[in-house]
Amino acid sequence: MKHAIRISCSRSNLKTVRDFVAGVLQEHQLSDILQNQIILAVDEIVANLIIHSNQEDESKHLDIRVAVEDQEFRFEAEDDGESFSPSEYRDPDLQEHIRAGKKGGVGIALVNRIMDQVEFTTIGTRNFCRLSKRIG
């Protein structure tokens, strides 16, 4: 893919990733809302990979690649942390989250609702997460 960045697995790098994606999207003149949605979906995936797959181990890295081609935004993250199993994922019941005072568990729901395609693949020890969304 056209644009790439490598970050260590620290939450403080989330802002760096958002700025990176904003820079790539800038020339495509998307609405504020659409641009924010795409940045949000990427942020959610990267936060999950940093916190859950790699336990915020700063000696580990994520490779992030982004491209806009044929009116489509594409994102790929590659890491060697624990793989995510989408089959175990359940869409959250927000009212139940409120009742129980739950803090987490709504990030992937945002990603699923924003993106056209959300794909998790593991090849050997490498995990790949790929997202795409039409922007034209």
Add this chain to the structure above:
Amino acid sequence: MKIAQHTDNDTLTLALDGELDASSSVSLDTELTKPDILSYRKVMIDCQRLNYISSAGLGVFISHLQRFQDAGVKLVFFNMQDKVHNVFEILGLDSLMTIVPTAQEAASV
């Protein structure tokens, strides 16, 4: 994330300035966890300078809402930017939380 506090009788206003992500939302959570906050009748969140919110930021509000309701504290959001409001809408949180356009309306809720 900068959080400015203003107290007016039984109302606490927290003005958020910056971005609420998995890193920066910790300070907001600390603020909302303080036991004193339950002594107010209303907590108003001024979102004018809140430029970004992720699920971690939403999670902070989701996790305190019931505790506030049980203590009789109203949680009201106002001055929210369209792109931030959109994130609440994607999950349907706009119908579970009180979000109004202006400070005036927030004061009269």
